Amino acid sequence: MTSAPEEISGQLVELLPRLRRFARTLSRNQHDADDLVQSVVERAWRHLDQLKPGANLGSWMFGIMKNAWIDDRRAKSRRGEVALPEDSGEHPAVSPVDSNASLWSVSEAMNKLPEEQRLAVALVLVEGMSYKEASGLLEIPIGTLTSRLARGRSALAAALGDPS
């Protein structure tokens, strides 16, 4: 550990908007997304000793969030809390009066994607990572990332319809 806690804390605060956005691409609504951000930031503080010197704090946080999200879904699915995407429709991702109609429809479409495609889409299309960065973070080969991304995109395009 080379960074002082004050420095880390400042960097974490700066990362919050991007962490919230990544969480929002994975969650059905902003409230769930913020719960995810909170648990990830708490985890990060607890495991700060695992952050390698010189490592990028942002990448590290995104990796923790990816793992936390997957763990959380596994746990909920064991408890039967996660409705299969096909069953959904009862609870819209956000209210239709949400500030952003596009966020509402894209988020609904994202929620229908399988986990691995959603992660690929979130990291590349939303976070703007290169294929290399995203495959590194997801710990998968670049070819796998590419095919997940392609499948996720065609599913999204089908769900959203072509722009008028």
Add this chain to the structure above:
Amino acid sequence: MNLDDETLMAYADGELEPAQRAEIAAALEKDPALAARVEKHRALRAEVAGAFATVLGDPVPERLRAVAKGSAAPAPRARGNVVQFPTRGNRAPATPWRAREWLAMAASLVLGVVISWRALSPATPQMIAAGNGALAARGALATALDRQLASNQASDAEVSIGLTFKSRGGSYCRSFTLHASGTAGLACRSGDEWRIPVTASADAAGGDFRQAAGSIPSAVMQAIEARIAGDPLAAPEETRARDAAWKPARQP
């Protein structure tokens, strides 16, 4: 040239090596169908990125700021509705990672994008409603989109119309601002209603802001750029389109 979709996608994302990139660029010039496939990848990327970009501008809940600061630094008291954007000084040295994106977002923030709670104010629900899997204009917004001309509108009108243009599909689209809720958006004619593919919060606080050239939030601007065919309508064309009840324009 037979190109698989993954290669075209990688091209659209700027992921190919220079040699392959040049090869595909040459192929695209000869084959409009291929070029259209690349364009679809780009449009989808812009749509997805644009949708979630608004989250970056939302005020960060105090509880998250508190945990980020860690237990050593007690959280300051919650500040009610005051929106705390990071100061420029905080943002500038941000992570070297994606610095360009941060700057782009900072620029959007300056334009007053998205203060989400504003959009929850009472004016919005009656003007925008969900139906048939899409959002559509209702009430005063629908009336303004039907009747109001950008070239001739009262400065104190509830709704301002921005750009009116023909989409690539031939239908008319109009950007708008709801002043009471500080919401900006795009509406496109579909059948006899106005569908709303995107809204974003525009800071409606400053009177001058309304007329500012750059006042269309970036999410709305991206939606316009993804759809527009040709130039926005000039005043006479806008009047004619309105008088023809916004029937789809003939393809040029």
